[in-house]
Amino acid sequence: MIYLDYAATTPADPRVVEKMLAYLGHDSCYANPASRSHMLGWQAEAAVESARKQIATGLHCDVRELVWTSGATEANNLAIKGLAEYFADQNDPRKHIVSSATEHKAVLDACTYLETKGYEVTFVRPDDQGVVTPEILEEVVRPDTLLVSVMHVNNETGVINPIKELAEFIKSKGIFFHADCAQSAGKLPLDLSEIPADLVSLCAHKIYGPKGIGVLFVRRSADFQLVSQIHGGGHERGMRSGTLPTHQIAGFGEAFRLSLDEMDGEQSRIESLKKRFVDALQGVDMIVNGEGAMSVAGIVNLSFPGVDGQMLLTALPNLAISSGSACNSASMAPSHVLKAMGLSDELALSSLRFSFGRFTTDADVDNAAAVLKDALLKMQS
Numbered sequence: 001m002i003y004l005d006y007a008a009t010t011p012a013d014p015r016v017v018e019k020m021l022a023y024l025g026h027d028s029c030y031a032n033p034a035s036r037s038h039m040l041g042w043q044a045e046a047a048v049e050s051a052r053k054q055i056a057t058g059l060h061c062d063v064r065e066l067v068w069t070s071g072a073t074e075a076n077n078l079a080i081k082g083l084a085e086y087f088a089d090q091n092d093p094r095k096h097i098v099s100s101a102t103e104h105k106a107v108l109d110a111c112t113y114l115e116t117k118g119y120e121v122t123f124v125r126p127d128d129q130g131v132v133t134p135e136i137l138e139e140v141v142r143p144d145t146l147l148v149s150v151m152h153v154n155n156e157t158g159v160i161n162p163i164k165e166l167a168e169f170i171k172s173k174g175i176f177f178h179a180d181c182a183q184s185a186g187k188l189p190l191d192l193s194e195i196p197a198d199l200v201s202l203c204a205h206k207i208y209g210p211k212g213i214g215v216l217f218v219r220r221s222a223d224f225q226l227v228s229q230i231h232g233g234g235h236e237r238g239m240r241s242g243t244l245p246t247h248q249i250a251g252f253g254e255a256f257r258l259s260l261d262e263m264d265g266e267q268s269r270i271e272s273l274k275k276r277f278v279d280a281l282q283g284v285d286m287i288v289n290g291e292g293a294m295s296v297a298g299i300v301n302l303s304f305p306g307v308d309g310q311m312l313l314t315a316l317p318n319l320a321i322s323s324g325s326a327c328n329s330a331s332m333a334p335s336h337v338l339k340a341m342g343l344s345d346e347l348a349l350s351s352l353r354f355s356f357g358r359f360t361t362d363a364d365v366d367n368a369a370a371v372l373k374d375a376l377l378k379m380q381s
């Protein structure tokens with residue numbers, strides 16, 4: 001198999017695995033980091049706090065602004081629902097939320113859940129390249145808009161939204177701003193001392209860390225307290241209860257540190273893999289979705305007019321690729337992201353996402369392009 005599905009998840013880097021093992025087995029530092037009565041608990045807590053520091057350093061924020069979650073899905077839910085519930089409890093009249101039609105389901109579904117609780121949600125369409133601009137948001141924000149949630153990098157197309165400009169514009173209107181940065185953290189610089197977002201979601205498994213761990217940045221100076229979505233022992237300053245998974249947290253910290261340390265060289269190498277792949281497909285009838293926008297190095301989304309994407313997937317059993325985001329891969333419906341960009345159902349259904357990463361080689365790309373080209377030439381003729 002050639003793995004070109006890094007946007008769905010990445011393998012853990014061996015250096016991350018090594019770090020995690022120090023907190024798992026019998027001879028390791030496996031104690032509960034909330035155990036205050038013995039040294040083993042203090043050691044585990046120190047590991048958790050050291051990882052928190054690694055992430056805070058990379059994001060240029062305070063360690064007290066980070067809340068561990070089980071991933072970006074939970075971080076998005078905590079951000080959106082936790083903020084809305086806080087202001088509902090204060091009898092705040094603002095009941096309008098703005099998001100983008102190209103968001104991950106974890107944002108879309110948290111917003112549509114709030115619609116059942118009396119909120120009105122406006123899902124804006126991006127421009128035809130998939131970009132959400134301040135001008136697009138300006139048309140829909142209102143005096144009763146409480147929150148705007150827009151992702152940094154789209155998981156299906158790799159298109160980058162101008163997150164700093166969006167956050168600055170939204171903050172200038174006195175509205176709270178949340179960004180899902182699951183696909184950008186560790187791949188693009190993310191300096192939260194410069195980007196005035198109130199809430200930012202991240203996860204480890206897109207950057208060679210373990211699955212099942214994420215973090216929500218909650219700006220301390222912001223004028224709210226999130227309402228917890230998981231009740232229990234009051235961990236994470238009451239925002240998210242549950243025993244902290246030391247090994248996953250230590251792995252996340254290490255994965256994030258490595259991604260930042262190696263970002264420049266790694267991202268330019270991956271960018272050249274993407275170019276090599278697209279160049280190798282010369283002669284094929286295809287459209288690069290979002291080609292006119294800035295995009296992250298590792299993702300390219302291609303439509304092949306007249307070709308059924310599912311049939312193409314079946315014709316490529318040795319390629320690990322997907323027709324959209326992994327959470328939707330059981331669905332035969334056309335991608336909501338591509339449709340929001342203006343693609344027809346037929347064109348959206350002819351599209352596949354290829355994503356490259358740390359362990360992708362030139363040979364992987366050449367071989368994948370060759371088998372894809374071969375399958376396409378057969379299908380298109």
Ligand SMILES: Cc1ncc(COP(=O)(O)O)c(C=O)c1O
Pocket residue numbers: 007008070071072073074104106151153154155180181182183203204205212213214
């Ligand atoms: C943009 C985006 N948001 C959220 C998620 C969900 O993250 P997690 O799998 O950590 O819950 C993903 C990927 O799965 C994603 O790509």
